[in-house]
Amino acid sequence: MGGGKRFAVLLCAEDSDYVKKRYGGYYGVFVEMLAEEGETWDVFRVASGHFPDEDKIGDYDGFVITGSCNDAHGNDVWICKLIALLKKLDSLKKKVLGICFGHQLRNSQLEISYVINLNLFLANSILGRALGGKTGRAISGWDIGVTTxxxxxxxxxxxxxxxxxxxxxVIECHRDEVRELPLKAEVMAWSEKTGVEMFRYGDHMMGIQGHPEYTKDILLHLIDRLLQRSFIADSYADELKANLGKVEPDKDAWKKLCTSFLKGRL
Known part of the structure:
Protein backbone atom coordinates (compact mmCIF):
# COMPACT_ATOMS: atom_id res chain seq x y z
CA MET A 1 0.00 0.00 0.00
CA GLY A 2 2.88 2.35 0.80
CA GLY A 3 4.78 1.12 -2.28
CA GLY A 4 7.71 -0.06 -0.18
CA LYS A 5 8.98 3.48 0.37
CA ARG A 6 11.57 4.24 3.03
CA PHE A 7 11.70 7.25 5.32
CA ALA A 8 13.95 8.47 8.12
CA VAL A 9 13.25 10.53 11.22
CA LEU A 10 16.18 12.78 12.18
CA LEU A 11 15.66 13.01 15.92
CA CYS A 12 16.98 16.31 17.28
CA ALA A 13 15.98 15.84 20.93
CA GLU A 14 16.39 13.38 23.76
CA ASP A 15 13.20 11.49 24.57
CA SER A 16 11.63 12.30 27.93
CA ASP A 17 10.71 9.34 30.14
CA TYR A 18 7.04 10.24 29.72
CA VAL A 19 7.10 10.25 25.90
CA LYS A 20 9.16 7.05 25.87
CA LYS A 21 6.68 5.27 28.08
CA ARG A 22 3.53 6.60 26.40
CA TYR A 23 4.54 6.73 22.72
CA GLY A 24 7.80 4.83 22.37
CA GLY A 25 9.68 8.15 22.07
CA TYR A 26 9.22 11.07 19.67
CA TYR A 27 10.07 8.70 16.82
CA GLY A 28 6.90 6.79 17.71
CA VAL A 29 4.87 10.01 17.70
CA PHE A 30 5.97 10.84 14.15
CA VAL A 31 5.51 7.30 12.87
CA GLU A 32 1.98 7.25 14.28
CA MET A 33 1.16 10.42 12.34
CA LEU A 34 2.97 9.75 9.06
CA ALA A 35 3.57 6.04 8.47
CA GLU A 36 1.41 3.97 6.13
CA GLU A 37 1.26 0.28 5.38
CA GLY A 38 4.20 -1.15 3.42
CA GLU A 39 6.65 1.62 4.36
CA THR A 40 9.91 1.34 6.30
CA TRP A 41 10.71 3.99 8.90
CA ASP A 42 14.15 4.38 10.48
CA VAL A 43 15.35 6.78 13.17
CA PHE A 44 18.70 8.54 13.45
CA ARG A 45 19.40 10.23 16.78
CA VAL A 46 21.33 13.10 15.26
CA ALA A 47 21.46 15.07 18.53
CA SER A 48 23.56 12.17 19.85
CA GLY A 49 25.77 12.12 16.75
CA HIS A 50 23.98 9.25 14.97
CA PHE A 51 23.62 10.17 11.27
CA PRO A 52 22.78 8.13 8.17
CA ASP A 53 25.80 6.94 6.18
CA GLU A 54 26.38 9.22 3.22
CA ASP A 55 26.22 6.32 0.77
CA LYS A 56 22.82 5.29 2.19
CA ILE A 57 21.08 8.66 1.89
CA GLY A 58 19.86 7.85 -1.60
CA ASP A 59 17.99 4.82 -0.26
CA TYR A 60 15.42 7.07 1.43
CA ASP A 61 12.37 8.66 -0.18
CA GLY A 62 12.05 11.34 2.47
CA PHE A 63 13.27 12.72 5.79
CA VAL A 64 11.53 14.28 8.79
CA ILE A 65 13.38 16.64 11.15
CA THR A 66 11.93 16.81 14.66
CA GLY A 67 11.76 19.55 17.26
CA SER A 68 14.61 20.15 19.69
CA CYS A 69 15.52 21.75 23.01
CA ASN A 70 18.54 23.30 21.28
CA ASP A 71 18.68 26.66 19.51
CA ALA A 72 18.51 26.41 15.74
CA HIS A 73 21.05 29.23 15.58
CA GLY A 74 23.57 27.28 17.67
CA ASN A 75 26.82 25.87 16.34
CA ASP A 76 27.04 22.56 18.18
CA VAL A 77 28.94 19.93 16.21
CA TRP A 78 25.80 17.88 15.53
CA ILE A 79 23.83 20.96 14.40
CA CYS A 80 26.55 21.92 11.90
CA LYS A 81 26.63 18.32 10.68
CA LEU A 82 22.85 18.36 10.30
CA ILE A 83 23.04 21.56 8.26
CA ALA A 84 25.56 19.88 5.95
CA LEU A 85 23.23 16.88 5.60
CA LEU A 86 20.29 19.14 4.72
CA LYS A 87 22.33 20.84 2.02
CA LYS A 88 23.11 17.40 0.60
CA LEU A 89 19.42 16.44 0.70
CA ASP A 90 18.56 19.69 -1.07
CA SER A 91 21.08 18.95 -3.82
CA LEU A 92 19.50 15.49 -4.23
CA LYS A 93 15.98 17.02 -4.20
CA LYS A 94 14.98 14.63 -1.43
CA LYS A 95 11.66 15.29 0.30
CA VAL A 96 12.27 16.93 3.68
CA LEU A 97 9.66 17.90 6.24
CA GLY A 98 10.98 20.14 9.01
CA ILE A 99 9.04 20.55 12.26
CA CYS A 100 9.79 23.45 14.62
CA PHE A 101 13.58 23.07 15.09
CA GLY A 102 13.74 21.49 11.66
CA HIS A 103 11.99 24.59 10.36
CA GLN A 104 14.62 26.99 11.72
CA LEU A 105 18.15 25.88 10.71
CA ARG A 106 20.08 28.48 8.75
CA ASN A 107 22.94 28.15 6.27
CA SER A 108 26.10 28.91 8.27
CA GLN A 109 28.15 29.21 5.09
CA LEU A 110 25.90 31.89 3.65
CA GLU A 111 25.36 33.73 6.93
CA ILE A 112 28.37 34.83 8.93
CA SER A 113 26.56 36.46 11.82
CA TYR A 114 23.50 35.30 13.75
CA VAL A 115 20.32 36.95 12.54
CA ILE A 116 17.28 34.61 12.61
CA ASN A 117 15.57 31.63 14.19
CA LEU A 118 12.40 29.84 13.04
CA ASN A 119 10.47 27.36 15.17
CA LEU A 120 9.19 24.45 13.09
CA PHE A 121 9.49 20.88 12.29
CA LEU A 122 12.45 23.84 15.50
CA ALA A 123 12.84 21.52 12.43
CA ASN A 124 11.29 24.28 10.40
CA SER A 125 13.99 26.52 11.87
CA ILE A 126 16.96 24.30 11.11
CA LEU A 127 15.69 23.84 7.57
CA GLY A 128 15.36 27.58 7.10
CA ARG A 129 18.89 28.07 8.39
CA ALA A 130 20.37 25.33 6.22
CA LEU A 131 18.85 26.87 3.10
CA GLY A 132 20.23 30.34 3.84
CA GLY A 133 17.47 31.99 5.87
CA LYS A 134 17.83 33.74 9.20
CA THR A 135 16.59 32.51 12.57
CA GLY A 136 16.65 33.81 16.15
CA ARG A 137 14.77 34.42 19.38
CA ALA A 138 11.19 35.47 18.75
CA ILE A 139 10.74 39.12 19.72
CA SER A 140 7.26 38.30 21.07
CA GLY A 141 8.63 35.60 23.38
CA TRP A 142 7.26 32.11 23.95
CA ASP A 143 4.42 30.85 21.75
CA ILE A 144 2.80 27.96 23.61
CA GLY A 145 -0.67 26.52 23.18
CA VAL A 146 -3.09 25.89 20.31
CA THR A 147 -2.62 28.58 17.65
CA THR A 148 -4.72 29.41 14.61
CA VAL A 170 -1.91 23.61 15.57
CA ILE A 171 -0.05 23.07 18.83
CA GLU A 172 2.90 25.44 19.26
CA CYS A 173 5.78 25.36 21.73
CA HIS A 174 8.70 27.56 20.73
CA ARG A 175 10.54 30.81 21.37
CA ASP A 176 12.70 30.82 18.22
CA GLU A 177 11.41 31.78 14.83
CA VAL A 178 12.35 32.19 11.18
CA ARG A 179 12.86 35.88 10.65
CA GLU A 180 13.97 35.87 7.06
CA LEU A 181 13.25 33.18 4.51
CA PRO A 182 15.87 31.61 2.26
CA LEU A 183 15.94 32.97 -1.30
CA LYS A 184 13.33 31.28 -3.50
CA ALA A 185 11.39 30.09 -0.44
CA GLU A 186 7.68 30.80 -0.21
CA VAL A 187 5.65 31.64 2.90
CA MET A 188 2.80 29.15 3.09
CA ALA A 189 1.16 30.18 6.36
CA TRP A 190 1.26 32.85 9.08
CA SER A 191 -0.33 33.58 12.45
CA GLU A 192 -0.91 36.72 14.50
CA LYS A 193 2.24 36.01 16.52
CA THR A 194 4.52 34.37 13.92
CA GLY A 195 5.03 35.69 10.40
CA VAL A 196 6.38 32.40 9.00
CA GLU A 197 4.35 29.46 10.30
CA MET A 198 5.12 27.39 7.21
CA PHE A 199 7.36 27.75 4.20
CA ARG A 200 8.14 25.75 1.11
CA TYR A 201 11.44 25.55 -0.76
CA GLY A 202 10.94 24.15 -4.24
CA ASP A 203 8.72 21.10 -4.39
CA HIS A 204 10.87 19.06 -2.03
CA MET A 205 11.29 20.90 1.28
CA MET A 206 8.70 22.25 3.68
CA GLY A 207 9.05 23.71 7.17
CA ILE A 208 6.39 23.97 9.85
CA GLN A 209 6.77 26.11 12.96
CA GLY A 210 4.15 24.32 15.01
CA HIS A 211 3.87 20.71 16.11
CA PRO A 212 1.23 18.84 14.09
CA GLU A 213 2.50 15.61 15.65
CA TYR A 214 1.83 16.69 19.26
CA THR A 215 -1.12 15.69 21.38
CA LYS A 216 -2.45 17.89 24.18
CA ASP A 217 -1.04 15.55 26.82
CA ILE A 218 2.45 15.95 25.32
CA LEU A 219 2.02 19.72 25.47
CA LEU A 220 0.86 19.57 29.10
CA HIS A 221 3.94 17.49 29.91
CA LEU A 222 6.18 20.07 28.17
CA ILE A 223 4.56 22.95 30.06
CA ASP A 224 5.35 21.19 33.34
CA ARG A 225 8.96 20.60 32.24
CA LEU A 226 9.38 24.26 31.23
CA LEU A 227 7.95 25.31 34.57
CA GLN A 228 10.26 22.97 36.51
CA ARG A 229 13.26 24.42 34.69
CA SER A 230 12.08 28.01 35.35
CA PHE A 231 11.74 28.80 31.63
CA ILE A 232 8.18 30.03 32.26
CA ALA A 233 6.42 31.47 35.32
CA ASP A 234 3.73 29.72 37.41
CA SER A 235 1.09 32.25 36.35
CA TYR A 236 1.84 31.68 32.64
CA ALA A 237 1.74 27.89 33.06
CA ASP A 238 -1.66 28.15 34.81
CA GLU A 239 -2.97 30.37 32.02
CA LEU A 240 -1.76 27.96 29.33
CA LYS A 241 -3.39 24.97 31.02
CA ALA A 242 -6.67 26.86 31.49
CA ASN A 243 -6.78 27.75 27.77
CA LEU A 244 -5.93 24.27 26.48
CA GLY A 245 -9.51 23.02 26.64
CA LYS A 246 -10.88 25.84 24.48
CA VAL A 247 -9.57 24.80 21.03
CA GLU A 248 -8.68 21.45 19.49
CA PRO A 249 -5.75 21.10 17.05
CA ASP A 250 -6.76 20.03 13.53
CA LYS A 251 -4.76 16.80 13.72
CA ASP A 252 -6.50 14.97 10.85
CA ALA A 253 -6.00 17.90 8.46
CA TRP A 254 -2.33 18.22 9.44
CA LYS A 255 -1.83 14.49 8.95
CA LYS A 256 -3.24 14.71 5.42
CA LEU A 257 -1.18 17.80 4.64
CA CYS A 258 2.12 16.41 5.96
CA THR A 259 1.81 12.91 4.49
CA SER A 260 0.72 14.23 1.10
CA PHE A 261 3.70 16.60 0.91
CA LEU A 262 6.27 14.11 2.19
CA LYS A 263 5.07 11.39 -0.18
CA GLY A 264 4.65 13.53 -3.30
CA ARG A 265 0.88 13.24 -3.58
CA LEU A 266 0.10 16.93 -4.13
Whole structure:
Protein backbone atom coordinates (compact mmCIF):
# COMPACT_ATOMS: atom_id res chain seq x y z
CA MET A 1 0.00 0.00 0.00
CA GLY A 2 2.88 2.35 0.80
CA GLY A 3 4.78 1.12 -2.28
CA GLY A 4 7.71 -0.06 -0.18
CA LYS A 5 8.98 3.48 0.37
CA ARG A 6 11.57 4.24 3.03
CA PHE A 7 11.70 7.25 5.32
CA ALA A 8 13.95 8.47 8.12
CA VAL A 9 13.25 10.53 11.22
CA LEU A 10 16.18 12.78 12.18
CA LEU A 11 15.66 13.01 15.92
CA CYS A 12 16.98 16.31 17.28
CA ALA A 13 15.98 15.84 20.93
CA GLU A 14 16.39 13.38 23.76
CA ASP A 15 13.20 11.49 24.57
CA SER A 16 11.63 12.30 27.93
CA ASP A 17 10.71 9.34 30.14
CA TYR A 18 7.04 10.24 29.72
CA VAL A 19 7.10 10.25 25.90
CA LYS A 20 9.16 7.05 25.87
CA LYS A 21 6.68 5.27 28.08
CA ARG A 22 3.53 6.60 26.40
CA TYR A 23 4.54 6.73 22.72
CA GLY A 24 7.80 4.83 22.37
CA GLY A 25 9.68 8.15 22.07
CA TYR A 26 9.22 11.07 19.67
CA TYR A 27 10.07 8.70 16.82
CA GLY A 28 6.90 6.79 17.71
CA VAL A 29 4.87 10.01 17.70
CA PHE A 30 5.97 10.84 14.15
CA VAL A 31 5.51 7.30 12.87
CA GLU A 32 1.98 7.25 14.28
CA MET A 33 1.16 10.42 12.34
CA LEU A 34 2.97 9.75 9.06
CA ALA A 35 3.57 6.04 8.47
CA GLU A 36 1.41 3.97 6.13
CA GLU A 37 1.26 0.28 5.38
CA GLY A 38 4.20 -1.15 3.42
CA GLU A 39 6.65 1.62 4.36
CA THR A 40 9.91 1.34 6.30
CA TRP A 41 10.71 3.99 8.90
CA ASP A 42 14.15 4.38 10.48
CA VAL A 43 15.35 6.78 13.17
CA PHE A 44 18.70 8.54 13.45
CA ARG A 45 19.40 10.23 16.78
CA VAL A 46 21.33 13.10 15.26
CA ALA A 47 21.46 15.07 18.53
CA SER A 48 23.56 12.17 19.85
CA GLY A 49 25.77 12.12 16.75
CA HIS A 50 23.98 9.25 14.97
CA PHE A 51 23.62 10.17 11.27
CA PRO A 52 22.78 8.13 8.17
CA ASP A 53 25.80 6.94 6.18
CA GLU A 54 26.38 9.22 3.22
CA ASP A 55 26.22 6.32 0.77
CA LYS A 56 22.82 5.29 2.19
CA ILE A 57 21.08 8.66 1.89
CA GLY A 58 19.86 7.85 -1.60
CA ASP A 59 17.99 4.82 -0.26
CA TYR A 60 15.42 7.07 1.43
CA ASP A 61 12.37 8.66 -0.18
CA GLY A 62 12.05 11.34 2.47
CA PHE A 63 13.27 12.72 5.79
CA VAL A 64 11.53 14.28 8.79
CA ILE A 65 13.38 16.64 11.15
CA THR A 66 11.93 16.81 14.66
CA GLY A 67 11.76 19.55 17.26
CA SER A 68 14.61 20.15 19.69
CA CYS A 69 15.52 21.75 23.01
CA ASN A 70 18.54 23.30 21.28
CA ASP A 71 18.68 26.66 19.51
CA ALA A 72 18.51 26.41 15.74
CA HIS A 73 21.05 29.23 15.58
CA GLY A 74 23.57 27.28 17.67
CA ASN A 75 26.82 25.87 16.34
CA ASP A 76 27.04 22.56 18.18
CA VAL A 77 28.94 19.93 16.21
CA TRP A 78 25.80 17.88 15.53
CA ILE A 79 23.83 20.96 14.40
CA CYS A 80 26.55 21.92 11.90
CA LYS A 81 26.63 18.32 10.68
CA LEU A 82 22.85 18.36 10.30
CA ILE A 83 23.04 21.56 8.26
CA ALA A 84 25.56 19.88 5.95
CA LEU A 85 23.23 16.88 5.60
CA LEU A 86 20.29 19.14 4.72
CA LYS A 87 22.33 20.84 2.02
CA LYS A 88 23.11 17.40 0.60
CA LEU A 89 19.42 16.44 0.70
CA ASP A 90 18.56 19.69 -1.07
CA SER A 91 21.08 18.95 -3.82
CA LEU A 92 19.50 15.49 -4.23
CA LYS A 93 15.98 17.02 -4.20
CA LYS A 94 14.98 14.63 -1.43
CA LYS A 95 11.66 15.29 0.30
CA VAL A 96 12.27 16.93 3.68
CA LEU A 97 9.66 17.90 6.24
CA GLY A 98 10.98 20.14 9.01
CA ILE A 99 9.04 20.55 12.26
CA CYS A 100 9.79 23.45 14.62
CA PHE A 101 13.58 23.07 15.09
CA GLY A 102 13.74 21.49 11.66
CA HIS A 103 11.99 24.59 10.36
CA GLN A 104 14.62 26.99 11.72
CA LEU A 105 18.15 25.88 10.71
CA ARG A 106 20.08 28.48 8.75
CA ASN A 107 22.94 28.15 6.27
CA SER A 108 26.10 28.91 8.27
CA GLN A 109 28.15 29.21 5.09
CA LEU A 110 25.90 31.89 3.65
CA GLU A 111 25.36 33.73 6.93
CA ILE A 112 28.37 34.83 8.93
CA SER A 113 26.56 36.46 11.82
CA TYR A 114 23.50 35.30 13.75
CA VAL A 115 20.32 36.95 12.54
CA ILE A 116 17.28 34.61 12.61
CA ASN A 117 15.57 31.63 14.19
CA LEU A 118 12.40 29.84 13.04
CA ASN A 119 10.47 27.36 15.17
CA LEU A 120 9.19 24.45 13.09
CA PHE A 121 9.49 20.88 12.29
CA LEU A 122 12.45 23.84 15.50
CA ALA A 123 12.84 21.52 12.43
CA ASN A 124 11.29 24.28 10.40
CA SER A 125 13.99 26.52 11.87
CA ILE A 126 16.96 24.30 11.11
CA LEU A 127 15.69 23.84 7.57
CA GLY A 128 15.36 27.58 7.10
CA ARG A 129 18.89 28.07 8.39
CA ALA A 130 20.37 25.33 6.22
CA LEU A 131 18.85 26.87 3.10
CA GLY A 132 20.23 30.34 3.84
CA GLY A 133 17.47 31.99 5.87
CA LYS A 134 17.83 33.74 9.20
CA THR A 135 16.59 32.51 12.57
CA GLY A 136 16.65 33.81 16.15
CA ARG A 137 14.77 34.42 19.38
CA ALA A 138 11.19 35.47 18.75
CA ILE A 139 10.74 39.12 19.72
CA SER A 140 7.26 38.30 21.07
CA GLY A 141 8.63 35.60 23.38
CA TRP A 142 7.26 32.11 23.95
CA ASP A 143 4.42 30.85 21.75
CA ILE A 144 2.80 27.96 23.61
CA GLY A 145 -0.67 26.52 23.18
CA VAL A 146 -3.09 25.89 20.31
CA THR A 147 -2.62 28.58 17.65
CA THR A 148 -4.72 29.41 14.61
CA UNK A 149 -2.65 29.76 11.43
CA UNK A 150 -3.75 31.14 8.08
CA UNK A 151 -2.78 29.45 4.83
CA UNK A 152 -1.69 31.70 1.95
CA UNK A 153 -3.80 31.70 -1.20
CA UNK A 154 -1.10 29.74 -3.05
CA UNK A 155 -1.03 27.14 -0.26
CA UNK A 156 -4.81 26.77 -0.34
CA UNK A 157 -4.47 26.15 -4.07
CA UNK A 158 -1.67 23.61 -3.55
CA UNK A 159 -3.69 21.71 -0.96
CA UNK A 160 -7.05 22.08 -2.76
CA UNK A 161 -7.31 18.37 -3.52
CA UNK A 162 -7.04 17.64 0.22
CA UNK A 163 -9.98 19.93 1.06
CA UNK A 164 -7.91 21.63 3.77
CA UNK A 165 -9.58 24.73 5.30
CA UNK A 166 -7.89 28.14 4.96
CA UNK A 167 -7.32 28.32 8.73
CA UNK A 168 -5.91 25.50 10.84
CA UNK A 169 -5.27 25.06 14.56
CA VAL A 170 -1.91 23.61 15.57
CA ILE A 171 -0.05 23.07 18.83
CA GLU A 172 2.90 25.44 19.26
CA CYS A 173 5.78 25.36 21.73
CA HIS A 174 8.70 27.56 20.73
CA ARG A 175 10.54 30.81 21.37
CA ASP A 176 12.70 30.82 18.22
CA GLU A 177 11.41 31.78 14.83
CA VAL A 178 12.35 32.19 11.18
CA ARG A 179 12.86 35.88 10.65
CA GLU A 180 13.97 35.87 7.06
CA LEU A 181 13.25 33.18 4.51
CA PRO A 182 15.87 31.61 2.26
CA LEU A 183 15.94 32.97 -1.30
CA LYS A 184 13.33 31.28 -3.50
CA ALA A 185 11.39 30.09 -0.44
CA GLU A 186 7.68 30.80 -0.21
CA VAL A 187 5.65 31.64 2.90
CA MET A 188 2.80 29.15 3.09
CA ALA A 189 1.16 30.18 6.36
CA TRP A 190 1.26 32.85 9.08
CA SER A 191 -0.33 33.58 12.45
CA GLU A 192 -0.91 36.72 14.50
CA LYS A 193 2.24 36.01 16.52
CA THR A 194 4.52 34.37 13.92
CA GLY A 195 5.03 35.69 10.40
CA VAL A 196 6.38 32.40 9.00
CA GLU A 197 4.35 29.46 10.30
CA MET A 198 5.12 27.39 7.21
CA PHE A 199 7.36 27.75 4.20
CA ARG A 200 8.14 25.75 1.11
CA TYR A 201 11.44 25.55 -0.76
CA GLY A 202 10.94 24.15 -4.24
CA ASP A 203 8.72 21.10 -4.39
CA HIS A 204 10.87 19.06 -2.03
CA MET A 205 11.29 20.90 1.28
CA MET A 206 8.70 22.25 3.68
CA GLY A 207 9.05 23.71 7.17
CA ILE A 208 6.39 23.97 9.85
CA GLN A 209 6.77 26.11 12.96
CA GLY A 210 4.15 24.32 15.01
CA HIS A 211 3.87 20.71 16.11
CA PRO A 212 1.23 18.84 14.09
CA GLU A 213 2.50 15.61 15.65
CA TYR A 214 1.83 16.69 19.26
CA THR A 215 -1.12 15.69 21.38
CA LYS A 216 -2.45 17.89 24.18
CA ASP A 217 -1.04 15.55 26.82
CA ILE A 218 2.45 15.95 25.32
CA LEU A 219 2.02 19.72 25.47
CA LEU A 220 0.86 19.57 29.10
CA HIS A 221 3.94 17.49 29.91
CA LEU A 222 6.18 20.07 28.17
CA ILE A 223 4.56 22.95 30.06
CA ASP A 224 5.35 21.19 33.34
CA ARG A 225 8.96 20.60 32.24
CA LEU A 226 9.38 24.26 31.23
CA LEU A 227 7.95 25.31 34.57
CA GLN A 228 10.26 22.97 36.51
CA ARG A 229 13.26 24.42 34.69
CA SER A 230 12.08 28.01 35.35
CA PHE A 231 11.74 28.80 31.63
CA ILE A 232 8.18 30.03 32.26
CA ALA A 233 6.42 31.47 35.32
CA ASP A 234 3.73 29.72 37.41
CA SER A 235 1.09 32.25 36.35
CA TYR A 236 1.84 31.68 32.64
CA ALA A 237 1.74 27.89 33.06
CA ASP A 238 -1.66 28.15 34.81
CA GLU A 239 -2.97 30.37 32.02
CA LEU A 240 -1.76 27.96 29.33
CA LYS A 241 -3.39 24.97 31.02
CA ALA A 242 -6.67 26.86 31.49
CA ASN A 243 -6.78 27.75 27.77
CA LEU A 244 -5.93 24.27 26.48
CA GLY A 245 -9.51 23.02 26.64
CA LYS A 246 -10.88 25.84 24.48
CA VAL A 247 -9.57 24.80 21.03
CA GLU A 248 -8.68 21.45 19.49
CA PRO A 249 -5.75 21.10 17.05
CA ASP A 250 -6.76 20.03 13.53
CA LYS A 251 -4.76 16.80 13.72
CA ASP A 252 -6.50 14.97 10.85
CA ALA A 253 -6.00 17.90 8.46
CA TRP A 254 -2.33 18.22 9.44
CA LYS A 255 -1.83 14.49 8.95
CA LYS A 256 -3.24 14.71 5.42
CA LEU A 257 -1.18 17.80 4.64
CA CYS A 258 2.12 16.41 5.96
CA THR A 259 1.81 12.91 4.49
CA SER A 260 0.72 14.23 1.10
CA PHE A 261 3.70 16.60 0.91
CA LEU A 262 6.27 14.11 2.19
CA LYS A 263 5.07 11.39 -0.18
CA GLY A 264 4.65 13.53 -3.30
CA ARG A 265 0.88 13.24 -3.58
CA LEU A 266 0.10 16.93 -4.13
Missing amino acids: IHLSSSSSKLFSSLKIPATLS
